[in-house]
Each structure stands twice: as structure tokens, then as C-alpha cells.
Amino acid sequence: MTELYQLTIHEAGELLRQRKISSVELTQAHLERIRAVEEKVKAFTLVTDDLALEQAHAADRRIANGDTLSPLTGIPLAIKDVICTKDIPTTCGSRMLENFRPPYNATVMERLNAAGIVMLGKTNMDEFSMGSSTEHSAFFNTHNPWDLERAPGGSSGGSAAAVAAGMAMGAYGSDTGGSIRQPGALCNVVGLKPTYGRVSRFGLIAFASSLDQIGPFARDARYAALLLQAIAGPDPRDATCSPQAVPNYSSTLDGNIKGMRIGVPEEYWVEGTQPDVVASARANIEHLRALGAEVEPVSLPHTRYGVAAYYIIAPAEASANLARYDGVKYGYSYQDTDDMWEAMEKTRQYGFGAEVKRRIMLGTYALSAGYYDAYYKRAEKIRSLIRQDFEQAFEKFDVLASPASPTVAFKLGEISDPYQMYLQDVFTIPANLAGICGVSIPGGFSNGLPIGFQLLGNAFAEEKILRVAHAFAQTTDYHTRWPNL
């Protein structure tokens, strides 16, 4: 029998509107599921039970009153702890913000609250979103629901694991270089990174401002479309947020991809990718061809410089963004001294973890006089070339298809070399550098571990990647499988 927590967002929405179930029941089912498996998975930094039930009651009242409803009214969701929630702890996975309660909501939260969602809690993440395994959380590791000894990916590992384990019907995360798509891939969940500027970053704690985007996790493309719809669109509080109108993402999901042109980037078959991941991506591409898509290879010649350019640009921006954590206005503050400089130094010494310090040092170095031209400026030039590669590719193709991550979920503690960890994002980083959209979808299994499949679309072409993702899901069953917890 299907448990309430296993319903799809669509099924749950129908039952809510027909008043066959209440949002309180649905929420309680998820809180029970959290009580049952969270001890093993550890996806949440905070479970907001009381708030969730309050919001569920409010949603039930809206439904009873016959108010206009959003498709997300009464739906229990989880939020990555990088998104500011008014008066509710928002730690960013860091000691620095362990006791931080934002005085305002992110725009995304305001929209979700207006839609009437139920927030179950805040999810664990790599500190300041820096990492690919959630092991850089200052608090604890999150475990992959498909194998508890393995990492869920990162940095939005808590959100991906919560959805995979049935602890939330959907979730939000942020993607700067792959942090939605890679954990999505490792946890068998759809993870979508919207086009840069599609979703407001107001109230998203900044890592690298020219790359960061908030996006959804869901068990199917249809629900990712609903979750994106709820947050997308212009925001006067974020100058980089596009004024472009938001299409109706659900209306084009008809399962038909006949004649769609799908490019397969030749440079995305890199050494070090696990053979099962390669085989699965190749098989999935053939599957799309069988569904009527026109599939052809395409070259993105500057791909190989993507990771190197990203690890200059992202740390450079991070070093500037994280300068604000000085222990003066908010966040952790070292108090045991009368000396101002010592207080700042110790605040940063104790408040930040090793990976964050590594990024700050890298970024400060890359931006310093004498090195700026050699590193930062050069990386920005590479970024332009990568963007041009995609521009050319999208003149000919609607969507590009590739593996999402070079490996399946790895063991916790297995990757100790930072550089090896950075390579987790070799397929996801170029999309952030170019500002285009991408989605990782359940695409297969290797010895019981999920394999992700990535679809990339041009800027503001979310409709197209969702259309292909949906057609793929309708004709495969990977996304319907549940981990044995």
C-alpha cells in the first residue's frame, strides 16, 4: 500500500482539494517518517514540527474556505539551510551562523509562504555550500538513503536525502557549481538548476554571487516544474533577477519529444567517469532517440578548463562575500580579547571550517595585486569561451544530454583529497559558468546505487529540459523506486 509520504505532489494535491485527506494528516505522515528514519539519514539541521502543523492547519482552512489555491498549498517541503527564514535558525552549515535567526525571509520563502506550503524544516549542507558531499557541514554528516555508509552528494545533500527518503515531498537547494544536480544524481531525485536570474537570490546566503541559483528537488520532473513555478520570476530586490515573464512549466509536459534536437557533448566523456555511469548515459541517450528525438554529437571545446576556471571565480567571489563575517554585526563572535583585530581573526579562525578557509585563501590570492591578471582575469576569459561554446551549441540543439556526475555515491570519508572532490562537478560546473539551466534526473542504477542523467538547456529554456525529463520519466521507472530504509 502506498503510504501518505509516498504520494506524489500531484496526487496529494488532488486528495487535498477533494478533502479526502487534510494537510495536517499529510504533514503528520511526513513528521512520522522523519521520526522513523531521520536518525539514520540525518538530513535536517532543524525540524520545525510546530510551525509545520500550524501551516498545515492554515492550509486546511484555506481549502475549506474555497480560497484560491496554489498547487503547493498544504504540501510539506524542506528548505536548505542557506535560504533565510525569518526568525528561524539559518546556519548555512557553519559555526559562524549557528545561532543566526534572519530578521527577514528570502524572496523565495515569501513566495512559498504565500503559496501556502508547509515547511518541515531546514536541511543540512556543506558549510556555505562549499563541497560535494555534505561532509563539510560543521554539524554532522548526512547519509545517503540508498546506502547509509555513503554520502548523499552536496552541497544540498540534506535536501536531496530528505526527498529520497520520503521525509519531504520536495525540497529546495542552491546550485553554484552542481550543488543541486549532483546530490540529486546520487540520491535518485530530480534536481533542477534554473537559469541564472530566473529565481531571486534575495535572502540566499551568498557563496559566489555570479553563479548561485536556488532550485527544486522532486521525485519527478512534473513536480520539479511546480516547485520551480512557485519561486521563479522578477524581484526588485535582486538586480540580477530577470524581468522576463515566466512560462507555465507544466503546460508543455505532454510526453512528446519527437523532432527535438538533442546534442551529446563529446567532451563530456571524460576519463575517470565510472563505466556504469558512461553506459547508463549512453543507453539513456539512445532511449531519447527511440522516443523520437534527433540525437547528434556536439563539441564544447572549452569544457576541460571549466573546473579550473570555476575554482578561481567561485573562491574569488566567496572571499569577498565572506568578508562580512567579522564577528561585529551578527554571527559567531570571539569575545575573549580587548583587541579588535584579534577578535576578528579569532572569529574567523573558529567560525569557519577548513574548506571555507581554503576557498577564502584561494580567492584572496587570485584577486591580489600582481595575480589578478594571471588568475582571475584569465578565468573570466575562459568563462566567456565556455559561454560561447554553449551559445553555438544551442543554435543547433534544444537540449544537451550527458552524465550528471562522474561517479555514483561514494563512501563517507572516501574522498579526502579536495581536488578529487572538486572533480565531482566536472559535468555540472560549465552550466553555472554560462548561466544556463540544467537538470539531473534518475537515469539508472549500478549495484543498487542511483545514477543521474543530466539535461542542459539554453538560458530560460527550462521548459525544454523539463519536457525531455518528463518524457524520459514517463517511459522509465527509475524515479519510482524507493530506497530500503
Ligand code: GLN
Ligand atoms: N561542489 C562545488 C563547490 O564545492 C559546487 C558547490 C555548489 O554548487 N554550491 O564549490
